Amino acid sequence: MTILKTKFSKGAAIALLAGATALTSFSAYAASPMAGETLAADQTYTYRMLDGFPSLDPQLVEDVSGSDAARDLFEGLMNQDADGNLIPGVALSYEATEGNTVYTFKLRQSNWSNGDAVTANDFVYAWRRAADPKTASPYQWYMDLMSIKNVAAVIKGDMDPSELGIEALDDYTLQVTLSAALPYFADMTAHTTTFPTHQATVEEFGNEWTRPENMVGNGAYKLTEWVLKERTTRVRNTEYWDNENTILDTVISMVISDENVALTRYLAGELDKTEVPAGQYPALKESNPAETFSFPRLCSYYYTFNLSDTGPEAFKDQRVRHALSYAIDRNVISEQVLKGGQYPAYTFTPGATAGFEVPTVPYGTWTQAERDAKAVELLAEAGYTKDNPLKFNMLYNTSEAHKKIAVVMSQMWKQKLGVEATLANQEWKTFLEVRGKQDFEMARGAWCGDYNEASTFLDLLTTESGYNDGKWSNARVDELMASAKTSSNAGVNYTEVEQIMAAEMPVIPVYHYTGVLMINEQLKGWPLSNVQQKFYSRNFYKVAK
Amino acid sequence: MLKFIVKRVASSIPTLLLLILFSFVMMRLAPGGPFTSERALPVEVLANINAKYGLDQPWHIQLWRYIEGLIFHLDLGPSFKYKDRSVNDIIAQGFPVTMTYGLWSFAVAVVVGMSLGIMAAVKHNTWLDYIAVGISIGAQVLPNFIMAPILVIVFTLWLELLPGGGWNGGQWNHVIMPVIALSTSYMASIARLTRGSMLEVLNSNYIRTAKAKGLPMRTIIFRHAIKPSLLPVMSYLGPAFVGMVTGSVVIDIYFSTGGMGQFFVDAALSRDYSLLMGITVLFGAMTILFSTIVDILYAWLDPKIKL
Numbered sequence: 082m083t084i085l086k087t088k089f090s091k092g093a094a095i096a097l098l099a100g101a102t103a104l105t106s107f108s109a110y111a112a113s114p115m116a117g118e119t120l121a122a123d124q125t126y127t128y129r130m131l132d133g134f135p136s137l138d139p140q141l142v143e144d145v146s147g148s149d150a151a152r153d154l155f156e157g158l159m160n161q162d163a164d165g166n167l168i169p170g171v172a173l174s175y176e177a178t179e180g181n182t183v184y185t186f187k188l189r190q191s192n193w194s195n196g197d198a199v200t201a202n203d204f205v206y207a208w209r210r211a212a213d214p215k216t217a218s219p220y221q222w223y224m225d226l227m228s229i230k231n232v233a234a235v236i237k238g239d240m241d242p243s244e245l246g247i248e249a250l251d252d253y254t255l256q257v258t259l260s261a262a263l264p265y266f267a268d269m270t271a272h273t274t275t276f277p278t279h280q281a282t283v284e285e286f287g288n289e290w291t292r293p294e295n296m297v298g299n300g301a302y303k304l305t306e307w308v309l310k311e312r313t314t315r316v317r318n319t320e321y322w323d324n325e326n327t328i329l330d331t332v333i334s335m336v337i338s339d340e341n342v343a344l345t346r347y348l349a350g351e352l353d354k355t356e357v358p359a360g361q362y363p364a365l366k367e368s369n370p371a372e373t374f375s376f377p378r379l380c381s382y383y384y385t386f387n388l389s390d391t392g393p394e395a396f397k398d399q400r401v402r403h404a405l406s407y408a409i410d411r412n413v414i415s416e417q418v419l420k421g422g423q424y425p426a427y428t429f430t431p432g433a434t435a436g437f438e439v440p441t442v443p444y445g446t447w448t449q450a451e452r453d454a455k456a457v458e459l460l461a462e463a464g465y466t467k468d469n470p471l472k473f474n475m476l477y478n479t480s481e482a483h484k485k486i487a488v489v490m491s492q493m494w495k496q497k498l499g500v501e502a503t504l505a506n507q508e509w510k511t512f513l514e515v516r517g518k519q520d521f522e523m524a525r526g527a528w529c530g531d532y533n534e535a536s537t538f539l540d541l542l543t544t545e546s547g548y549n550d551g552k553w554s555n556a557r558v559d560e561l562m563a564s565a566k567t568s569s570n571a572g573v574n575y576t577e578v579e580q581i582m583a584a585e586m587p588v589i590p591v592y593h594y595t596g597v598l599m600i601n602e603q604l605k606g607w608p609l610s611n612v613q614q615k616f617y618s619r620n621f622y623k624v625a626k
Numbered sequence: 627m628l629k630f631i632v633k634r635v636a637s638s639i640p641t642l643l644l645l646i647l648f649s650f651v652m653m654r655l656a657p658g659g660p661f662t663s664e665r666a667l668p669v670e671v672l673a674n675i676n677a678k679y680g681l682d683q684p685w686h687i688q689l690w691r692y693i694e695g696l697i698f699h700l701d702l703g704p705s706f707k708y709k710d711r712s713v714n715d716i717i718a719q720g721f722p723v724t725m726t727y728g729l730w731s732f733a734v735a736v737v738v739g740m741s742l743g744i745m746a747a748v749k750h751n752t753w754l755d756y757i758a759v760g761i762s763i764g765a766q767v768l769p770n771f772i773m774a775p776i777l778v779i780v781f782t783l784w785l786e787l788l789p790g791g792g793w794n795g796g797q798w799n800h801v802i803m804p805v806i807a808l809s810t811s812y813m814a815s816i817a818r819l820t821r822g823s824m825l826e827v828l829n830s831n832y833i834r835t836a837k838a839k840g841l842p843m844r845t846i847i848f849r850h851a852i853k854p855s856l857l858p859v860m861s862y863l864g865p866a867f868v869g870m871v872t873g874s875v876v877i878d879i880y881f882s883t884g885g886m887g888q889f890f891v892d893a894a895l896s897r898d899y900s901l902l903m904g905i906t907v908l909f910g911a912m913t914i915l916f917s918t919i920v921d922i923l924y925a926w927l928d929p930k931i932k933l
Contacts (some may be wrong), residue, residue, distance in 0.1 A: 132892070133884075135708040200711030217678035219661070221671045236669050291710045309708060309719055311793050311884030335792055337882045342778070345789040349782045510897055517666070528664075547666045 082447075090533035111326035112606055112622045119505065121623040122602055128354040129343040133310035133336050137291040140211040141278035143219045146334070151273040153315055153332060153618045154298040158186050158204070161239040161615050163608040165435075165533060167268055171199060171277070171299070181262040186255040188268075191322040193279050197296045201249035203277035203299075209235075209242035210283070211274050220274040221324075225381045226482075227269050228261040273592050281380040301327050301619035310336050328622035344599070353604045353623075357597040362421040371602050375422035377433035378565045379530035379612050380594035381538060382426070384475065384490070388587060389519040389552035395471055396522070400459040402586040403444075407456035408497045409490055410449050414592060418485050421597040426590035428579045430538040433612050434595070437535040440576040453497050467499035477525035478512040486591065487525070526588065533612055535575040536565055542578070542587065552585035569614045631918070638914040643693070645910045646742070646903065650689050653899050660706035679706060679900075692903070702904035707896050713904035716889060720873075721908070724885040726796050728871030731809035735870075736863070739813040743820025747828060747855075748847060758770045758817065765814035774807045774880035791882040804881045808874055812866050819862055823855040853927055860927060864920035865913075872909045 114120060134147045142151050148164070152160075157493055158172040191199045210216050214237045221236045230246025246258035259266065260485045269275070279297040286295045293304045301324070302315035304431055315332045317324065335351075337343040340358045347355040357365055357373065384397040395401050406615040411425030427445030443453055454467045465471040475491065477483040487504050494500035502523075507515060517526045528548070530537040540546055543562050544554040561578050565571035596614060606621040608614065661667060661675055676682040680691060695701040702713035739762075746758035781803060782790035793798050827833060830852060836846045873887035886905060892903035925931050 133708065135707050138710055141709050188676070214674040214677070217669065217674040219667060219675060221674065222668045224666070233670075236674070288704075288710055308793070308795075308884055309711065309716060310888065311723075330691075335882065336884070337791060338888065339879050342775075342791060342880055345775075345778055345783060349786070351790055351791050351792075483914065509895065510662055511656070513664065514657040514663050517662075548664065 087419040109419070111323055112620050113327045114328070114605070114622055114624070118605070119625040120328065121625045124329045124623055125333060125352075126329055126604060126618060126621055126623070127335060127352050129337045129347070129356070130334045131336070131338060131340075134313065134421055137296075137304065137307070138288075139273045139278060140207060140216055140218050140220070142273045148273045149616060150313065150315070150334065150617070151276060152300065153302040154296070154300040154304055155273070155276040155278075155291055155555055156191075156300050157272070158188075160617065161271050161611070163606070163611055163620065164551050165608075165611045165613060165615070167271065168425060170271070171204075172270070177264075177266070181264050181266070182259045184257045184259070184266055185250070186257075188253040188255060189322060190253065191299060192320040193297050193299050194303050194318050194320050196320060197279070197281075197297070199277060199299045200252040200276050200450055201255040202252070203279065203525050204255050204275075205247050205249050206280045208247045208275060209245050210278065212245055214238045214243045220275070223269075223272065223274050227275075228259045228263055230258040230260050232260075240495070242441045248282075259461075301617070308377050312336065321619075322618070327619040329618055332618045333576055338575070353601040354607070355599050356419065357599055360420050362597050365599065368601070370594065372599050373597075374600060374609060375595045375597045377424065377431065377612060378594040378596045378614070379431055379434060379533060379537070381429055381529060382486075382527045382591045382594065383429070383430055383525075384589045384591065385526045385551035386553075386587060386589075387519055387521055387551055388554075391519045392552075393473055395463075395465075395473065398463050399585060400463040401465070401471065402589075404456040404460040404463070404498060405494065405500070406586050407444055407452040407459070407587040408493055408500075409589060409591065410493060411592060412449070413493075414486055414489060418489055419482070419592065422595045424593040424595070426593050427583070429542070429582055429588065429590055430535045430575065430579065431530075431593035434530065434538070435533040435612075436533050436572060437575060438572060439580045444583065456498060461499075465500070466470060466499075470499045470501050472501045472503070473522040474505055475523045475525075476505050476507065476512070476515070478509050479506045483525055487575070490591075517596045519550065519552060519595075525540040526550065529594075535573070536562065539575060539578050542582065551587055555581060555585065555587075556582060627922070630921075634914075634918045634921075638653060638911070638918075641908065641914060642910055646693065647689070647695075649903055649906045650685075650692075653897070653902060654685065656897065658719045658897055660899060662897070678686055679711040681702065692900075695698040696907070702907070705898055705901045707893070707898040707901065713901050716901060717886070717904060717908060720884060720889050722927060723793055723796065723883050724873035724887065725871050727801055727804040727808060727883065727885070728873065730801060730805045731812065732867055734805055735809040735812035735816055735866070738809075739816025740820050740859070742813075743822075743859075744824055744847070744852070746821040747824035748843075750825060750828075758821070762814040762817040762821075765810045766818075768810065770807045770811065770874065771876045771880070773810055774803070774876065777803045777807055780879070791880070793881075793883045793885075800881075800883075804877045804883060807880070808870060808877050812870065815862065815866075818922045819859045820855065822824070823858045824851060827851050828853040828895065856927055857924070860920060864916050868909070868913050868916050872912060 113183065130146045134150060135144055136142050136147055137150055137154065139151050139155050142148050156170045158166050158170055160170040162168045171188050171191060173189045175184055175186045177184050188201055193199055205543050211218055212221060212232055214236060222286045225236060231240050231244045234240035234243050235245050248256045250256050277299060282295060282297040283290045289295060293307050295302050301321045302319055303318045304313065305316050306312065306314035312333060312335050316332050317327055337346065343355040344358060346352055361374060362373065374477050386392065386402055388396060415423045415425050424432065427442050429437055432439045460471065475487055477487050484506065491504060494502055515521055528538060528541060540562055541548045542553060543549065543559050558578050558581055561574040565574040568574060571590040603626060604621060605624060608616055661672060680688055687808060692703065695703060699848050704715055705713055708716060742758040742762060746755045749755050778790045781788040788799050788803055792800055833846060836850055873885040875887035875891045877883065878885045878888035889901065890905045893905060
């Protein structure tokens with residue numbers, strides 16, 4: 082299981098806004114029906130969620146579903162359009178000066194849902210609140226990443242939040258001072274942690290301020306109902322500055338934890354959007370072709386070898402790692418197990434990643450028969466035969482889909498190489514703990530990109546990465562990833578890192594994910610081309626049947 | 627009687643404290659914690675979070691604070707996962723949902739189950755008996771995780787009569803399917819138990835005497851046979867009642883009701899210590915309460931039992 086968190090990190094959008102020192106302004110973006118489309122009378126969008134929102138407080142939100150709702154209820158300085166490009170939110174324009182260390186945002190005149198004006202001070206309050214140790218936001222690391230002046234000391238409690246490098250020059254001018262030059266800083270303000278909050282409301286109601294009866298927001302919608310783990314309802318906020326161009330009136334999210342149940346309810350017409358359960362895509366594409374979509378996502382599925390001191394000796398032999406990787410027929414896994422258009426993976430980074438050209442790695446170009454022959458040869462060279470078979474445990478977190486894949490992989494090894502892999506599964510938190518302590522031999526891993534750039538994947542394989550549970554370490558990779566951060570042509574670095582990975586095989590890439598959705602034909606405006614699937618409900622509309 | 631009640635209440639407090647202690651230790655022994663995530667949080671951030679929830683304190687202090695809050699303020703603490711909510715809020719929202727479908731299920735299970743059982747016993751070895759036994763065996767072998775999807779397919783997809791899930795404030799059409807799915811197997815057990823004990827009672831000497839006196843069958847059953855034949859059923863109903871009103875994770879998952887069953891399981895999986903503890907305490911207290919009530923009902927049903 083991978084929880085796609087809406088994380089963001091250095092390296093994000095390096096190329097997007099490099100050197101944006103000039104005054105930058107944009108045009109607006111809203112729901113735009115095409116000529117000839119008749120709008121439906123009922124403009125309600127109902128979608129399925131896996132679980133209840135852990136929080137709707139912008140400074141505390143850390144999951145994807147919560148961020149989706151927060152983008153409807155609040156608006157930050159910047160937004161994204163359907164393709165993921167940066168467009169204005171509360172900010173009309175911004176200017177980066179002092180070598181990208183001072184950012185000055187000009188704000189539009191807009192209102193909170195209670196009629197108060199949204200001012201620069203609301204942002205100052207929210208950002209200080211996000212960094213304040215008392216708020217204990219799990220996303221404080223994000224504030225740290227934004228390199229706002231004094232942020233680390235504030236988080237540590239060594240400095241008062243009022244010393245954070247953010248200041249309201251007047252009601253509609255906001256200035257942020259950074260401790261490092263970040264050309265992509267404005268991009269980071271599209272993230273929920275930086276959204277404004279209404280000070281008087283937060284102070285009056287404490288942690289109950291996000292209740293529908295208390296909440297004051299500045300987004301296109303207002304929260305009118307929040308039944309934890311059952312549903313939330315948000316309705317159009319008439320105070321929103323672009324309310325005129327909003328078409329959708331109501332957004333309802335229903336918590337349905339089982340995806341098969343959700344599909345049944347979609348088919349019964351109760352939902353406008355849901356996920357397709359594993360293996361059901363071909364049948365649904367055939368029966369409901371206009372509603373079934375499969376598109377690439379920024380996620381990678383793999384198995385990692387434990388290369389630390391506690392790992393098995395056998396895996397320290399590169400030939401063994403290669404043999405095991407080569408013997409996996411990835412097409413069988415994509416086409417016969419998953420059946421949702423997933424892409425067989427020979428590299429760690431998915432091909433859909435912006436600006437990433439999938440490098441040619443030799444084994445990716447061979448036929449499976451060639452890979453199998455090479456695998457047999459390498460494993461024999463390493464000293465393992467059918468009489469002296471290689472044995473190890475493979476660990477995954479409990480899930481039907483992971484089990485299917487693990488069974489298929491272990492069978493491929495058994496039949497082709499005589500390898501005896503023992504399967505074991507663990508519940509999620511136990512699995513994380515065990516994998517994090519290198520108490521495994523081979524373990525499942527998966528990662529969804531925090532942002533749309535190859536370093537979000539490849540950084541995970543650097544020596545210092547908090548997610549490098551296999552403890553592979555390669556000095557050249559560390560060096561390449563470090564220099565990529567400031568390079569104007571990082572693609573070269575990424576290609577080389579992928580080639581080193583193919584040569585050393587610290588992990589076995591298995592497949593790259595697809596998003597597989599059912600979307601009501603009447604619903605228009607879903608950002609299928611935004612690989613991060615960041616949506617703003619105000620860009621949707623429903624056409625008549 | 628009063629002495630019995632006072633004694634039971636007094637003994638329930640140490641029982642609950644032991645339950646809290648035991649759960650507390652078990653939770654802390656489970657690998658991982660509420661803030662374990664795929665990519666580890668930076669040390670300073672984790673420290674701030676631990677300080678906010680008091681997890682930076684030694685175990686005995688954490689435990690003492692919890693018990694103190696519970697006893698003096700009836701405060702079950704903040705949820706670790708649902709950051710805008712306290713455990714009291716979550717229970718206040720989820721428990722009425724579970725109570726609603728639980729009470730309805732209980733009522734349906736008892737009324738239908740006992741009617742079937744009595745009918746089967748009275749009409750022993752007739753086609754009515756066979757039908758009643760057939761229904762109860764059929765209902766018993768159909769677990770609710772199979773029953774639930776079948777109901778949805780029939781009533782939602784085919785007949786388009788009922789919504790396939792959700793709660794919507796407990797609107798009647800959202801309650802029907804959860805009640806059917808939850809009550810069925812309880813109903814079957816109650817029917818079989820009632821039939822068995824009723825048959826036994828009907829064959830006893832005093833009933834034969836009543837028949838010999840020429841009392842009408844209706845009087846025999848309702849005045850003389852029902853009460854004693856309820857005893858074995860009653861000992862089943864106590865735990866069954868708690869089982870139903872504390873919710874079912876299967877019902878919550880299939881019908882997306884937002885009830886306590888799913889909160890309970892998810893709290894364990896996400897290591898939401900305070901939510902898990904709060905629900906454990908609640909369910910523990912209810913189990914004690916209802917077993918006391920069953921004991922009292924026993925004494926009423928059978929004067930031979932002294933409390």
